[in-house]
Amino acid sequence: MDFEKLNGLVPAVIQDDATNEVLMVGFMNAEALETTRRTGYATFFSRTRGTLWTKGETSGNRLAVARMLVDCDQDTVLVRVRCLGDGNVCHTGQRTCFFEELS
Amino acid sequence: MDFEKLNGLVPAVIQDDATNEVLMVGFMNAEALETTRRTGYATFFSRTRGTLWTKGETSGNRLAVARMLVDCDQDTVLVRVRCLGDGNVCHTGQRTCFFEELS
Numbered sequence: 314m315d316f317e318k319l320n321g322l323v324p325a326v327i328q329d330d331a332t333n334e335v336l337m338v339g340f341m342n343a344e345a346l347e348t349t350r351r352t353g354y355a356t357f358f359s360r361t362r363g364t365l366w367t368k369g370e371t372s373g374n375r376l377a378v379a380r381m382l383v384d385c386d387q388d389t390v391l392v393r394v395r396c397l398g399d400g401n402v403c404h405t406g407q408r409t410c411f412f413e414e415l416s
Numbered sequence: 417m418d419f420e421k422l423n424g425l426v427p428a429v430i431q432d433d434a435t436n437e438v439l440m441v442g443f444m445n446a447e448a449l450e451t452t453r454r455t456g457y458a459t460f461f462s463r464t465r466g467t468l469w470t471k472g473e474t475s476g477n478r479l480a481v482a483r484m485l486v487d488c489d490q491d492t493v494l495v496r497v498r499c500l501g502d503g504n505v506c507h508t509g510q511r512t513c514f515f516e517e518l519s
Contacts, residue, residue, distance in 0.1 A: 318463060319422075324427045324441055326429050326438055326441060328438055332436075333435075333436035333437070334436070335429055335431055335438065335494055337487065338427055338429060338487065338492045350518075360421060380517065381517070381518035382514040382515070382516060382517055382518060383514070383516050383518050384440065384441065384513040384514050384516075385506050385507065385508050385510075385513045385515070385516070386513075389441045389513075389514075390518065391438055391514045403488050404488065405488050407488075410487040410488045410489075410492075411485040411486070411487050411492075411494045412485070412488070413485060413486050413487075413488070414483065414484070414485055415453075415484040415485060415486050415493065
């Protein structure tokens, strides 16, 4: 993976492996990517807090990795997941973070 | 849209509106987003060249916007598209840039 283009980070697109919905986009540094692969749960680097966070660590709505793919120039990762807990990924209680139409 | 978190850019996830495949991820600045909305064709900001580029401007494989959605914290855009030309989005000739499994 090429972490250099974005100061040590790559965008991570989270897609529901069952429905193909795009659920959220986060950022991973090398450690977050390694943690995601090792544990099987999507883990990100928080740009605002400067720390790793595993999605759902408090809510229980973890994202279990089904498959991971990298893009052709290796600067983005696509994580296909199975949603645990109540299945709502967004902190607003929606299934996906992308619920607002850009009109 | 919040362009501040990423030095004037937001990630733009490109998803096939018919198949729900994630095809590529690019970056948009405010001008690229405005151009995308005005023309109806996905247009990005090239971080390496420092210029706008409309996907398919030379290959003909343009991405016609079907719907655009923003995420809950307004720092990422999801662009649902119809693929024009031969329908291959990746410069390697694949349908999607995400063809390589991360093993």
